[in-house]
Amino acid sequence: MGYVSTIGSIDRVLAGLDSAEGIDDLQALSERIRDEYGITNVVYHWVNSNGDQYGCGTYSEAWVLRYLERKYVRIDPVILGCYQRFHPVEWKRLDWSSRAARGFLADAIEHGVGNQGYSIPIRGPNGQFALFTCNDSCDDATWADFIERNRRDMILLAHDFNRKALDLEPDRTPDRAVTLSPREVDALTLLAVGYSRAQVASTLSISEHTLRVYIESARHKLGAVNTTHAVARALQRGAIVV
Amino acid sequence: MGYVSTIGSIDRVLAGLDSAEGIDDLQALSERIRDEYGITNVVYHWVNSNGDQYGCGTYSEAWVLRYLERKYVRIDPVILGCYQRFHPVEWKRLDWSSRAARGFLADAIEHGVGNQGYSIPIRGPNGQFALFTCNDSCDDATWADFIERNRRDMILLAHDFNRKALDLEPDRTPDRAVTLSPREVDALTLLAVGYSRAQVASTLSISEHTLRVYIESARHKLGAVNTTHAVARALQRGAIVV
DNA sequence: TTGTCCTTCCCCAGATCAGGGGAAGGCGCG
DNA sequence: CGCGCCTTCCCCTGATCTGGGGAAGGACAA
Structure with a gap:
């Protein structure tokens, strides 16, 4: 992680969000965020209640394909961990102890995913679930410092990124509310x-x-x-x- | 709403959050937020689907009691509206058309609740739901300006307020993970x-x-x-x- | 006032599930 | 090299669930 001044980054990025008009803009914006903050990856990942996935971000195409192909969503500790948590979480604090998780991690790192990460769960009215993740390769102290400084920005970015993604894909809210007696x-x-x-x-x-x-x-x-x-x-x- | 400089408010409040050690501190903190931002009320409200409620904030005791007694949670357009929305919402944009809602609003204003409000839905892993609300009595333009300026602060406050509330009430958080093959x-x-x-x-x-x-x-x-x-x-x- | 929804009750037959056994090969961890 | 865990297969019986029916009073909204 190279040192990058993040002063004003959030304003520049949010301005970009405001003017985004399609999923391609969000894709470009994730790259923009990555560069503004000087980290390796920024990803917005929607997990649908029927197993559908969708998102955008800076992961390599190879990794995205592999992730889908191997159905990693079922064992990915980031997904699993965030799914049962309220709050943003640093990857180091997730449970990587299972064999499947360790295999997944090795595979991920091989495909350019950083060893450090911070993921923010985002939830909708009917169990809709998405993740906003930033990650990088660096040591624990450097990452802790980065999160300390940029936690607030990431939360705000997660909010607004999600809002924009939903604006652009209104059919992503298919599960109508059901009122049970x-x-x-x-x-x-x-x-x-x-x-x-x-x-x-x-x-x-x-x-x-x-x-x-x-x-x-x-x-x-x-x-x-x-x-x-x-x-x-x-x-x-x-x-x-x- | 009197003019109050909010520069640095968020830092002061978050510092207070860090050192909170009990629900009383959260109560004090909601008052602190109210004063820092110069608005009438700040409320954190946990809503359980079985009707359980819990929270803290600057609403008058009389109003809280009345709310519970009359089971207003069932008709409160703020609750209903946020329950089916992803994003923070201004009260004016909610549906106040039903008679019950109008009656509720009149009653609320009579008990010191402002006519303007901004509520941020917060969701947990299994449908847990809470609201962070700020409100005030003022005209639409003044309020729109306030939200424009403080939206980000409110989102961050909602996050951290909720986190602290859950820290202090660990039974509201879900069980630990089991590793399935x-x-x-x-x-x-x-x-x-x-x-x-x-x-x-x-x-x-x-x-x-x-x-x-x-x-x-x-x-x-x-x-x-x-x-x-x-x-x-x-x-x-x-x-x-x- | 009419209609829609919620609540409650009843019958039956066939499909499905639960619970208890036992046994084998493979893999990794100490 | 065990030991433990994962994966796969098999037996059986009784308990439980699922899928259709139909009927009635009460609440609430248009």
């Missing part, structure tokens, strides 16, 4: 914590037949094909909280 | 998108018996009592991404 929420919530149908029915003091009506109705609303699917979608969309 | 991840992931066991087995090109071993093993790791439970916990912990 209170009983449907009860039913799915109890199922999600492991109750069997019989247990749920007795907990809610209704017959199992009635319970099934709720589950079916919730299933239809959620576009789910079975109970497990319905619970999964309800959780993803925040329709139930366990 | 790649096959277990495959199995649960496909189950989560609605596949039956037979479909999963054939998709993974393994026998259904083998598949069951993975599901069982994942269940044990996750401390789940059945498949649906296992999928739910895996999702919550970010062990799988669907």
